[in-house]
Amino acid sequence: xxxxxxxxxxxxxxxxxxxxxxxxxxxxxxxxxxxxxxxxxxxxxxxxxxxxxxxxxxxxxxxxxxxxxxxxxxxxxxxxxxxxxxxxxxxxxxxxxxxxxxxxxxxxxxxxxxxxxxxxxxxxxxxxxxxxx
Numbered sequence: 001x002x003x004x005x006x007x008x009x010x011x012x013x014x015x016x017x018x019x020x021x022x023x024x025x026x027x028x029x030x031x032x033x034x035x036x037x038x039x040x041x042x043x044x045x046x047x048x049x050x051x052x053x054x055x056x057x058x059x060x061x062x063x064x065x066x067x068x069x070x071x072x073x074x075x076x077x078x079x080x081x082x083x084x085x086x087x088x089x090x091x092x093x094x095x096x097x098x099x100x101x102x103x104x105x106x107x108x109x110x111x112x113x114x115x116x117x118x119x120x121x122x123x124x125x126x127x128x129x130x131x132x133x
Contacts, residue, residue, distance in 0.1 A: 039083070039102040040069060050110055051119055058124035059113075062133060071102035084109035 033045035040060070047059045066085040067073035074081050079088040081098065083105045091098045093115060096108035117123040117133070127133040 034103075039071065039106065042103055043106045046106055046110055047120060050114070055120040058120035059109075061124050062113075062120065062127055063109075065127060065131075071105055072100055084112070086112070 030049040031045055033042050033049065036042040036045050043059060043063065044056050047056050063069055063083050067083045069083065071083050072081075073083070073085065075085065080086065082100070083102060084090075086094075086098070086105075086108065088098065090112060091108065094108045094111045096104055096111070099105065113120055113123045113133075117126065123133045
């Protein structure tokens with residue numbers, strides 16, 4: 001019985017502490033993605049900040065198909081490079097320089113998708129039709 005009481009008190013204490021520090025995210029809020037522990041989480045966070053939850057899976061689909069999340073992926077037959085497999089000419093459409101930094105590649109990918117397709121969902125539609133976006 002004593003252990004049950006201790007566990008119940010601990011559960012209640014954790015619940016009160018969580019409620020005290022929890023914050024809901026409004027539609028206009030953005031989350032600081034720079035502290036995400038890996039590149040996929042950084043990408044999910046960044047896409048969420050830009051378009052919300054509804055486009056995350058499409059963005060992940062594109063990166064999976066293009067590079068398998070390898071920021072140094074290089075197509076041996078073209079200049080396609082990185083997570084998004086940008087050609088040298090694609091990099092020039094963004095405000096980013098060609099880089100091996102995966103976070104910069106994600107941000108460039110977000111910028112490119114917004115410029116050309118509007119959303120990752122529309123970019124995925126293009127990719128599923130032609131195997132490129």
